[in-house]
Amino acid sequence: MLGYAEGVATLEPVKLSQNEDNVSYRIGLNYSLDSGGLIYGTVSQGYKAGVFSNIAATILPQYIPAGQEKLVAYEAGFKLPLIQNRMQLNAAAFYYDYTDKQTRAKVADVVFGLVEKVVNIPESEVWGLEGELVAQPLDGLVMAAGITYLDSEVTKKFATVDGSPVFNAMGFTGDFKGSELPYTPEISANIDVQYEWVLKNDVRPFVGVTYVYQGGSNATFENGTLRADFFKIPSYETVDVRAGLSSSDGSWTFMIYGRNVFDEYITTAPTFYHDAYFNMTGKPSIYGLSLSLRY
Numbered sequence: 001m002l003g004y005a006e007g008v009a010t011l012e013p014v015k016l017s018q019n020e021d022n023v024s025y026r027i028g029l030n031y032s033l034d035s036g037g038l039i040y041g042t043v044s045q046g047y048k049a050g051v052f053s054n055i056a057a058t059i060l061p062q063y064i065p066a067g068q069e070k071l072v073a074y075e076a077g078f079k080l081p082l083i084q085n086r087m088q089l090n091a092a093a094f095y096y097d098y099t100d101k102q103t104r105a106k107v108a109d110v111v112f113g114l115v116e117k118v119v120n121i122p123e124s125e126v127w128g129l130e131g132e133l134v135a136q137p138l139d140g141l142v143m144a145a146g147i148t149y150l151d152s153e154v155t156k157k158f159a160t161v162d163g164s165p166v167f168n169a170m171g172f173t174g175d176f177k178g179s180e181l182p183y184t185p186e187i188s189a190n191i192d193v194q195y196e197w198v199l200k201n202d203v204r205p206f207v208g209v210t211y212v213y214q215g216g217s218n219a220t221f222e223n224g225t226l227r228a229d230f231f232k233i234p235s236y237e238t239v240d241v242r243a244g245l246s247s248s249d250g251s252w253t254f255m256i257y258g259r260n261v262f263d264e265y266i267t268t269a270p271t272f273y274h275d276a277y278f279n280m281t282g283k284p285s286i287y288g289l290s291l292s293l294r295y
Helices: none
Strands: 025-032 038-048 069-082 087-109 113-138 141-154 187-196 203-214 236-247 252-259 267-273 276-281 286-293
Antiparallel strands (some): 141 187, 236 252
16 A cells, blocks of 8 residues: 555655545524524534654554544534623534544554554544533622533444554454544533622732533543553543732733642543553642733
């Protein structure tokens, strides 16, 4: 497929090309309510260009490009102002139908063992719900909350790539149909509360807190028989706090902040490299000062 002899080293640059075309579209309908609300629905089709891997390859087949990724997206939702515009409720349901979704997986080499490659998942899908509520019950007090639910799945046989068996990061091969998509948590949510008031000379003190929840996921493919327990990413929660002063026109802001104040241990990217397993982690507790000027 590459035009190079199998198993033979080359010092010449690898020259490959892709020639692809596509048609994208977007169709939408919306209905405005007398209250100022909006009900809408959309159908769209888009593509992500084919990609040549920038992986530091050890064998030529790692450079076989992944083809373009196709997405057909369906979404319906509403945006509703409530209680004399002191509250805004937004919600949507969506379905993403992927063809040839691009991702990283592993293929086997007789010398180097398992090596990484950018591949296409034949067919996969994501069902989702999301909601957002923003409220201002009192002057100066703003409360916002959001939640997203995702149900992702490989929906067609996914066992080979370019004619070779595909492996997950744990080193297992087989049909990964039924697996969730990597790095796709089922639940994520956030809450933010800020209160500000006015002092003399139009200076505005403020205090705020942000809570974030990220559900668990997996950094690679797995299903009931092809496990990848090391690559599970646990759920986590973080709390950020802030307090400061700003001008009424927004020209300057001074803030004291704390991020991840409870020092939650966060795993972001379990990785296997050569013969070592290791985890990338999120930032620990951080405290600081910031001054911003706008002119």
